[in-house]
Amino acid sequence: MSTFDPAARRPPPPEPEEAATASGGTPAPVDVSVDTRAVTAVVVLLAGPVISSVHFLLVYLVVEAGCTGGGPGLETFDPPVPTVVTLVATAVAALACAATAWWGLARWRALHRARPEARTEELVDRQPLAFGGFLLSLLGLATVLFVGLPALFLQACT
Numbered sequence: 133m134s135t136f137d138p139a140a141r142r143p144p145p146p147e148p149e150e151a152a153t154a155s156g157g158t159p160a161p162v163d164v165s166v167d168t169r170a171v172t173a174v175v176v177l178l179a180g181p182v183i184s185s186v187h188f189l190l191v192y193l194v195v196e197a198g199c200t201g202g203g204p205g206l207e208t209f210d211p212p213v214p215t216v217v218t219l220v221a222t223a224v225a226a227l228a229c230a231a232t233a234w235w236g237l238a239r240w241r242a243l244h245r246a247r248p249e250a251r252t253e254e255l256v257d258r259q260p261l262a263f264g265g266f267l268l269s270l271l272g273l274a275t276v277l278f279v280g281l282p283a284l285f286l287q288a289c290t
Contacts, residue, residue: 173261176239179232180269187225187276191218199289214288222280229273236266 194217198209240262 169258172239173258173265176232176236176265177261177268179235179265180229180272183225183228183232183269184272184275184279187221188279190221191279194218194221195288211287211289215283218280218283218288222276222283225276225280226273229269229276233266233269233273236262236264236269240266 194209195214197206198211198214201209240259243259243262
């Protein structure tokens with residue numbers, strides 16, 4: 133009885149060429165460099181929503197653990213910890229959203245001033261992303277304030 137050997141039927145890999153990018157090689161050279169301008173544009177666009185989402189998640193989890201948690205170790209989240217964490221997280225997230233809104237507006241103005249008459253594909257693609265990042269950061273700031281500021285007036289766990 134013979135055993136199946138998949139390596140025996142496979143032809144040997146071709147010898148790597150000078151332009152190969154891996155041990156097995158690729159048929160053509162591959163550019164793996166990153167366009168930092170495109171990455172920056174995406175970071176500016178998504179910073180506000182990510183900050184507000186993380187803020188909401190942190191506040192929700194701490195208040196939930198402090199108000200309903202009865203398990204081992206959750207007594208560290210007993211009141212006034214949820215209120216303090218909510219206010220501190222709101223202050224930090226509001227400052228971060230304001231900073232990213234300023235960053236998006238500054239990038240939009242810089243791209244607009246760079247060459248407003250030259251409508252190349254690159255400028256058309258990055259200008260709306262920068263302005264959209266500014267608007268999304270403002271929306272994130274409003275979301276952070278709506279989630280966190282009630283802790284100034286309402287007690288947690290009542």
